[in-house]
Amino acid sequence: MDFKQIQELVKMVNKSNISELSIEQDKFKITIKQKDNEPQQIITVPAVSAPVQTVAQVAPVAQAVPVAEAAAPKAAEAKAADNLVTIKSPMIGTFYRSPGPDKPSFVNVGDDVAPGKVVCIIEAMKLFNEIESEVGGRIVKVLVDDASPVEYDQPLFLVEP
Incomplete structure (x- = not known):
């Protein structure tokens, strides 16, 4: 080492x-x-992500729709993203959605999770660490591909409480 x-x-x-x-x-x-030290309190702040649009997609919409009406859908998307909770990686390693290559995923989009339920595995230095959900709710989005490297505090899942 x-x-x-x-x-x-x-x-x-x-x-x-x-x-x-x-x-x-x-x-x-x-x-x-x-x-x-004193006991730590972990607070998860939901990440706000807006869809990426190219200039070619935005330009025709901006000409056809008044500015006030164009801003309304973006505000609705931001409000919807505000209520989502992010499950983040507690360590650096390799992200796996299932316990083995021929096994089903721990969770999929639409599945309900409860605090303590295993949502994925992160391999770090040949040790497989089960990552448990700290929140209850429904999985809305999986943000990481299977068998890809993850960093500390990297968002893994979006959960609707």
Whole structure:
């Protein structure tokens, strides 16, 4: 294990709610502990995403519809996106929607989730970590492709509470 991997582990532990992490490989052993602070409160803020449009698509609409009427659908979309909760990645790794290649996905669009239900797996350093939902609701969108790399705090799912 090289120094850069150790730095990434320290960053991952600091940014997560893991209090202690121990890894043993051959003749190498490392233990990373977080100092005990006050309990942390995790607040998830929904991400507002607007559809991407090209200038060619926008120009004819802008000429045909008055400005006040064109703004109304965008306001409705923003309001609809405001009530969505984002499930984010608690670590760096590889995102998997199912427990195995021939197994069904943990959740699909339209499925109901409850707090504690496993929604995906993230593989980090050959360890498979089950990621559980912290909110209850219905999956509206899966934001990451299966078997793709994810970063810490990257949005994975949009949930309608």
